[in-house]
Amino acid sequence: MVICLHCPDQDDSLEEVTEECYSPPTLQNLAIQSLLRDEALxxxxxxDLPQSLFPVIFEEAFTDGYIGILKAMIPVWPFPYLSLGKQINNCNLETLKAMLEGLDILLAQKVQTSRCKLRVINWREDDLKIWAGSHEGEGLPDFRTEKQPIENSAGCEVKKELKVTTEVLRMKGRLDESTTYLLQWAQQRKDSIHLFCRKLLIEGLTKASVIEIFKTVHADCIQELILRCICIEELAFLNPYLKLMKSLFTLTLDHIIGTFSLGDSEKLDEETIFSLISQLPTLHCLQKLYVNDVPFIKGNLKEYLR
Structure with missing residues (x-):
């Protein structure tokens, strides 16, 4: 688009639109981009980097894939809290490995540097952007500065050197590659890492994957559970884990079918269904129950919830 400032008949709105669409990089952005291109520097x-620049540079390095710099930033992160926010959707396996290697360097330090204060890293997408929480309340221009509260159940008060907060998602009964890597990494470092999972989605039950998850994730820390596309009789397998979910506030049952998972199309009779549901543990903390596409409890919900 060409705009002539000397043409009186030109629509002024075109200039306004152009100004809104084009925002030239600031000198700070240009300096950061130049710095990131020289990894060693x-x-x-x-x-010596000012604390206020850490979140900005981290986000730029994360977005552009400077994994060596990401790895180096973790052991010197000057705030107690690091959240990846929506950037987690762009986190591939190589980026994840680089960040975990940075945590390994931090854990291996016999004497922690005075600068590093990292205690919690959030692998969830509940925040809009990468931000750092500071218990000292020091202002950051574009990021929230208060320390993010993390409410744990009594069973979650386990003294660990670092806490990793994540959201484990299941896709078609299998764990994705990044989640599998994170679980295995945390399991190997269970003496110094506490993997805190607030929300667990099980879509299509694969027993081996469920067992793998609960080797590392503390069930009593799960606050929201979504069960999707599983058979009613498979709930019996989940019962031991459900009993451990002392902090479960929200339970969603989505497309729970009343047929056997081995391909048997014969529907379960009402007595068998009631027997299976009655075996479910009492969830004392449960505050919200969502039921969607669960045909066998239609009109009988009160009976099943007794």
């Missing part, structure tokens, strides 16, 4: 500069 960027890493060496971290010791």
């Amino acid at each position: 960027a890493i060496s500069a971290l010791t």
Whole structure:
């Protein structure tokens, strides 16, 4: 689009639209981009980098895939809290590995540097952007600065060096590659890592994957559980884990079918269904129950919830 400032008949709105669409990079952005292109220089500069620039540079490095710099930033992160926010949707396996390697460096330090204060890393997408929480209340221009509260149940008060908050998602009965890697990494470091999962979605039950999850994830920390596309008789397998979910506030039953998972199309009779549901544990903390596409409890919900 060409705009002539000397043409009186030109629509002024065109200039306004152009100004809104084009925002030239600031000198700070240009300096950060230049710094990131020189990995060795960027890493060496971290010791003297102002705290307020850490979230900005981290987000830029994360977006552009400078995994070496990401790895180096973790052990010197100057805030107690790091949330990836919506950027988690762009996190591939290589980026995840780089960040976990950074945590390994931090855990291996016999004497922690005075600068690093990292205690919690959030792998959930509940925040809009990467941000750092500071218990000192020091202001950051574009990021929230208060320490993010994390409410744990009594059973979650396990003394660990680092806490990783994540959201484990199941897709078609299998764990994706990144989630599998994270679980295995945390399991190997269970003495120093507490994997805190607030929301668990099980879509299509694969027993091996469920067992793998609960080797690492503390069931009593789960606050929201979604069961989707599983058979009613498979709930019996989940019962031991459900009994451990002492902090479960929200339960969603979505497309729970009343046929056997082995391909038997014969529907379960009402007495068998009631027997299976009655075996479910009492969830004392449960506040919300969502039921969608569960045909066998239509009109009988009160009976099943007794």
